[in-house]
Amino acid sequence: MTGYNAYPETRLRRLRGTDPLRNLARETRLSPKEFIYPMFVMHGHGVREPIEPMPGCHQVSLDVMSDEAGEAAELGIGGVLLFGLPAEKDPLGTEGYDPEGIVQEAVRTIKRDHPDMLVSTDVCMCEYTDHGHCGVIDNGKIDNDQTLELLARTALTHVQAGADLPAPSAMMDGQVWAIRQALNAEGYDDTPIMGYAAKFASGFYGPFRVAAGSSPQFGDRKSYQMDPANSRMAMREIESDIAEGADIVMVKPAMAYMDVIREARERFNHPLAAYNVSGEYSMVKAAAQQGWIDERPVTTELLTGIKRAGADIIISYFAKDVARWLQE
Template structure:
């Protein structure tokens, strides 16, 4: 008995039999141009401190960081996000505002050798304060408004050193407007701001805190980072940052917040970045090491899911691996 009369006219598999056609009708595309690689710079020369919880990632002194940037650029990754590990820390993070700060040094060194590399500087105080919080502590809590002064000074200092973009990750209220005004007043009106707009108080940051030596010495960051239960609040954060002058808005982490990425893109039609954070990266690597998953396949599936959710830009520790796979394709 023929099934043809009983079968629907639409057969979705018709467009899946050929790889050529699958590529033609693919709804989501991933490119090395979408990727930003986070890097950690530390004092010294020829220093390479492996980050045990993040296989393949290291704290690098400026000289080795420049070499890493050369490798990244050759692979097709043309942008990096810099985090600094300073020689010394202070109570309010002013060490990050100094002309000869660690990220300022790294920026000048990279630009001297590889001027075409696009450098984004993370703007926050957690790596630079003795207490590990993202701002100035007053009466046992991070004081919002006094922290804005330090953050804006840090942004101006890094712009003077030659960064191409600043990315404030502190989650203080009003920081985008304050920073935009400070940059403009110092003739850096062309420097864009990528705002960590919806940054959640997440358990996925553990390996990063090892890498950046930025774990808080007391309490947690729940008074300034977002509650993972909220997405409407994230839209309010994004809306506020856009109104204050953000050029790109970011959701962090990525995988547990794909719904937030989707909402950001569709409700605001702004360039959206997603940070595929250290814990997300390390879970893949740990499972891959135990032969529980096909690491490359899962990595590419994750990247595609973030793009499919609506991200234009993906900040990821997988960046070079992903670019090299895309090059082969």
């Protein structure tokens, strides 16, 4: 054989022989600045409750959360994403949009103690409702438009507390639009929104629902979260969020949806986030604890694959671990 890319003249292994050569030739690089670290915050003091299906993750009170956020800042992680565990739940999830609610207090605490840390907040109702669904129940169904008003109120209280990046995840039609209108009306025109644009009705959310206490008490979420079989619909969802005013769009989960991440990257110019969700995290942790895989290279490979597929931002419970490894 002769010509370009022909052996023996071309030997692609030449660039793989040493660490310095591999580093020079590396096409995709992870950076802590591109990570967002999710946190579960609850009332109380000195609380650091392990989340059984998510080894290494905890439900934490405000004081412990501040320490963890500070650690994330020291590691160079780009931001945190807050989920709240309320003192009480009710049908309308009222603590979610209470100006003195747990997430609002958490935002104020982080901004007081770590003012440069970017704080994103999950804007949904499932953690706060006694029925565990992401919206208002009316005649046994999720009422989309009644829910929009409460999501907008929630996001506004988060931003008033100091949140930098509200992130609506309820998968209600018009949720980004409703939040954009509410923020603009109160003078928060410059506050960006990260839309959970293509959020699938996934079996990978199980450990999260334990962590957030957000399992639905009846039915499921298939009437509002996306069918995992649909990638064309995912593009419509992303396009819709962009039209409604989203500044960042998201694909969730990540591992089983690399094709969706890639297609979104090719079709849209908006910053693209991918959520490396709880089930993905737990599978790696569990297999590593059994000695079946080596956690560090598997985790790094997984997150590199998410970025290689096209994600600009990776939301991951592995963020602190990987940030430490990258410093070595």
